[in-house]
Amino acid sequence: MKRVLNKLIVYAIVFTFAVGCILPTVLAAPVTKVTPVNRVKRIIHVTSVSLNKYNISLEKGKKFKLTAHIRPDNATNKSVVWKTSNAKTAVVDGSGTVKAVSAGRAVITVKSADGGKTMVHG
Numbered sequence: 001m002k003r004v005l006n007k008l009i010v011y012a013i014v015f016t017f018a019v020g021c022i023l024p025t026v027l028a029a030p031v032t033k034v035t036p037v038n039r040v041k042r043i044i045h046v047t048s049v050s051l052n053k054y055n056i057s058l059e060k061g062k063k064f065k066l067t068a069h070i071r072p073d074n075a076t077n078k079s080v081v082w083k084t085s086n087a088k089t090a091v092v093d094g095s096g097t098v099k100a101v102s103a104g105r106a107v108i109t110v111k112s113a114d115g116g117k118t119m120v121h122g
Helices: none
Strands: 002-004 007-018 021-031 048-051 063-065 068-071 080-084 090-092 097-100 108-112 118-121
Touching: 048 108, 080 090
Parallel strands: none
Antiparallel strands: 002 007, 007 021, 048 068, 063 097, 080 108, 090 097, 108 118
């Protein structure tokens, strides 16, 4: 490709068939707009979310790391969102670490970011 006066010139070689021989012919055509080829990426949605532990008991101030298992393994977006039902009893951070705040009961929920698949703990 060659740029001339802010216009892109595209050269193509076309073979002209004559009797008994092939003659190369060069064609030049000015192009003012080149459209890039867009590749379509296949999106694989989360089909299920499970946890490494379903019932835990913690003393005040103690922590436990919950792990979300995303299926299928090749899901495009494996991000999850963690939530607690009772922040006065237990809090959960973005990586799934639960910290006991006081005595009581809390339900920890993990939800896939792409398809809304949910797993409830507690």
